[in-house]
């Protein structure tokens with residue numbers, strides 16, 4: 473018998489949710505995190521309605537809502553013309569109890585989920601444990617772990633690689649990570665300044681299109697967050713310095729009001745999907761399996777949808793003797809949806825931000841305005857952006 477039924481590598485939002493789903497079903501699970509605690513960096517801050525339904529099923533919804541902001545409305549602004557087009561998720565109230573985005577930092581989920589995980593007998597969480605390698609055979613997977621002082625091994629029936637974009641597990645599998653990396657960098661700034669006092673027509677989620685410098689302005693409970701593209705050739709220290717920050721905020725606020733930032737971070741952004749998610753007893757999920765740009769807030773949500781699909785299948789296999797071909801079904805369902813829907817939608821969302829100030833702009837903007845006006849088009853749009861359509865597509869795949 474192996475030490476654990478499942479070992480999960482990585483206590484990000486995807487790994488912690490995976491471990492919690494398994495623990496709630498009585499699976500003996502070990503969650504390993506290389507950091508000394510869950511990361512608290514400011515990345516995902518948008519939870520879409522179907523993900524909130526998953527949070528409810530896991531008993532996390534109330535605690536998450538208590539720490540988040542309800543955002544039913546989001547708006548597209550044309551930075552050149554000042555045109556504004558709005559969408560309101562309240563229109564989906566007939567299909568969900570959560571017809572809005574919840575703006576809440578992803579670290580609040582990881583903290584909550586790890587706390588709940590430890591309430592389950594048979595669940596274990598170890599920090600400062602880096603998965604360094606693995607080897608599988610017919611009976612299980614041997615996982616090699618580095619601690620601050622030594623190396624260890626554990627055995628598990630299955631290993632889940634939820635170890636993020638630089639996944640050691642994906643690299644160990646030597647699977648192709650197909651796609652591309654954007655030429656530009658993304659600069660993310662956050663501030664506690666009341667930006668809303670300086671701008672008209674803004675809500676918690678604002679996409680501001682511009683051919684030269686599009687801008688995303690999002691409210692998270694602890695700060696306003698601003699995301700802009702930045703030239704690849706510009707050195708990081710220049711992008712992180714005050715003059716760049718001052719230029720971004722002057723462009724946003726239309727004045728030289730001094731703005732103090734809480735965070736300044738630069739990201740490289742990719743559109744990539746692993747060619748396969750399942751390799752015998754080793755399975756990829758979340759950023760380890762796929763990456764996309766953050767426009768539309770879909771990366772973390774898609775990763776949580778991965779493990780919401782996968783983990784009940786693992787429970788069926790481990791508890792009820794189901795055929796482990798079920799894991800191939802996970803692979804087919806989630807990879808198809810990732811390619812057809814999430815990659816396609818996020819690439820489209822980024823293009824919409826870069827609309828050129830020409831005839832094409834007016835056409836794209838006119839189409840968006842028509843979508844917002846027409847009830848049937850608007851509903852379809854809301855169902856896609858809130859990710860319901862991706863889950864419907866997943867259910868069609870057998």
Ligand SMILES: Cc1cc2nc3c(=O)[nH]c(=O)nc-3n(C[C@H](O)[C@H](O)[C@H](O)COP(=O)(O)OP(=O)(O)OC[C@H]3O[C@@H](n4cnc5c(N)ncnc54)[C@H](O)[C@@H]3O)c2cc1C
Nearest residue numbers: 482484486506515516517518603636758759769771772773
């Ligand atoms: C600026 C920005 C904004 C974003 N906004 C959104 C948003 O609003 N909505 C959304 O859905 N997504 C968003 N995303 C994407 C989202 O942050 C990621 O998709 C999400 O963090 C993926 O979760 P994960 O658990 O797969 O990986 P991670 O969050 O990267 O977690 C992986 C964990 O594994 C650990 N780890 C790594 N290697 C090992 C190892 N060898 N052994 C053990 N542990 C290991 C890491 O320390 C980390 O804790 C955004 C991304 C960026 C950059």
